[in-house]
Amino acid sequence: MKKGGGVMKAVWIALLYVCLFGLSIYVYSTQLNGPDADLHQRLLPVEIKTVKAGTSKNELKEIVLDAGKDGDVLSIAGMQHSQGGQTMYPNGIMIDMKPYNQIIEVDEDAKTVTVQSGARWADIQEAINPYGLSLKVSQSQNIFTVGGSLSVNAHGLDIRNGGLSDTVLSMRLMNADGEILQLSTSENSELFSAVLGGYGLFGIILDVTLQLTDDELYETQTASMPYSAYPSYFKQQVQNDPDAKMHLARISIAPDSFMEDMYAITYKSAKDQNLLPEHQKLKTENLVAVPKFFLGLSRINDAGKDNFWKAQKTYTKQINGNLVSRNNVMRSDSEFMEYDNSRKTEILQEYFVPVDQFEDYIPALKTVLEANPDFNLLNVTIRYVEQNDNAVLSYAKEDMFSLVLLINQGTDAESIQATQDVVRQMIDVTLAHNGSYYLPYFGYPTKAQMKEAYPRTEEFFDLKDRFDPEHRFMNLFYEEYRP
Template identity: 60%
Template structure:
């Protein structure tokens, strides 16, 4: 009898476990890289051909299912998620369709990554005009957030796009360019997947080149004049980035810059054009890890960055390799904490005053764990409906460590809203792919055409077939 009850109990437990397993299969939990907002989806679907993707859209129409679109899912504010919706995972849709070497243009499916493109075009002596500093992201995702990078002559990604094909909510495929469906061109690029599925994109390319790296240390109040004179007015400088210290001993004061000059002897390019992968990962990963825990670690991390920058001064590097940074050293796994990003854009002439105000704002925020600030340049461009570059701007990319509990999120939100207000007070703006800490007021002030953007969403997708948590949070 005892054995009988044990068998019955085991069967019940097995049945409950199986039921829970099938429930998880039927209701998968999806989350972005920040892990701050796990969302229960109806399904996650990935296809590698256009007709299959179209069927997903048509079936969603029949079942009245919302659709969110995801690539690498490094957006951190629910831009690729919506509760009980279909997550359309585009990573398998990744073929290069055409390369015009003479015309320097490529057509590629939206699930391909920048790394895929670089490996394809590098043998032809071609390079990307614009991409993020890391090359792990999908082309469709990068269009959806209208990325920018290190190149100071080519700015927002939208500038390099000739056309793309869009699968809309009705299952129709539209060709979109500056001349054809132009409203969609300006709203889909930087539109966070709210207008349809970007199927494939035709991008302008440029020549691969050999660069000489030059680095320099300076103080924050010297940066604007240095940049205007030594970088913008020098046609030989092709790429640029800077970092400003968050270590207590030099907090928002010391900086170093890294400039990429076109090398005099381009014949040496063949000695440097093999695509590299970063191999020195353990050291920066170790010191970045230390910086998460205390001020001593932040000092050591800044010293490590300065030493590395000094050591690469004078090095030669190809354009493709300069646009090929590996983010592996930033990988971080902690059950109760996560790293999040913020990015603020400030007019270049207001940089020093902005840093002074930012320093005052953060001086009393002892629990706000700011790990790193990287600075790039973006030229004014209003071609995208949701353009972040209202004038020539410095872009400050901030890496922040925070807890995943509600109290930590509330604290981070409070500080971030203060920083955004400082940015807006300097006629700046902020980047949208991150957690929904900003208020609606801040969104509409940073992006004056937000109302028009949402009106176009209503015009082209009246049933809200394409949905995400960003839209849910901020639409009227």
């Protein structure tokens, strides 16, 4: 029994990475080493001309100016996790920003950090952790580049500091003429709001200065409830509690409790902050095989989904009261999420719905999903997003719950069409509840749906044409959704 108990303990430890961090990731794209560029999900093959990179602004300027002379189109890529074609353009030159990744300055007194745009969030955390500083906002995975995250206007688990764009003090942009422009809310502000969530269409983000906050020790608090009780629980136990700093929830996709049962995880300021040094060492992910196995079972059948949900629910009870640093809550890798299947792939969808609409929205979404039993939904993670309109293409027109859906689908034409049909139905339901959807993912939504979700769509494309009249910076997102 002791030996078996040890095995189960290892399983539960591994499940922590699934339950807390792993299922709200952005699906991988392949590294591009030649002219044949094919997204890892194998839904959008694109042939590009070449890949170029630079480690200095002068090298990047040379790439931009040479493209102008030769009439080449440029697209910009970080970790290449955007699924909707935002990082490539047919027969274009892709600029790989990953080598442009220096941490320029950590200002301990001002609590700021200045970084080149190819730096990953993991790099920043390693630089600021020794100072007892932490990011105000970042995605729940730390593998993305700063420039990429800003270009998709990302958000995270923090419920007190707005969106990622709210933490940007300033940034520098290289335009199609090789000029370097300073952008902030007070300097070139119109362009600033277009570049945030601008999908690389306005130029190259060179470097960014971010406002930081103090690292802090959190106590983990968990709860289970039916979906109908979640909005009031969130308002009373999370939003109205000043000690609650970070939060996420999940709703069941298991057949026995489909879109009914939920659990929530909240990180609250621990009473004894003197214990923080004991928890400040930055963690690394391990025990990849076990969560990968459990997720694999969930892909296969209903029994796998039921067992996976029960395991998650059991574990949330076990982690209640655990202590963790802010930096470690925001630090998770996603190696176990890698998925390789010759006939299937995985995509994400993300929908935003006003907090007060949530209770009516879930049954409507459930109706769509139940009418499409072959739609293989693997996970729904829920976060909170404050109202934010500092980007032209802002998705949070009021305080919203964000629902991130992980979907397993086939890569053949029939499967792609079937997924598109369901996605468009889900978006229609979301729009009917005064919601919106996240733009970086595969181009299943229609132009009309984008215009309804993003009323400033035409303004965005007009700004693109004004600030880059030669269309030097291009991607497939522009081709798909321009008016």
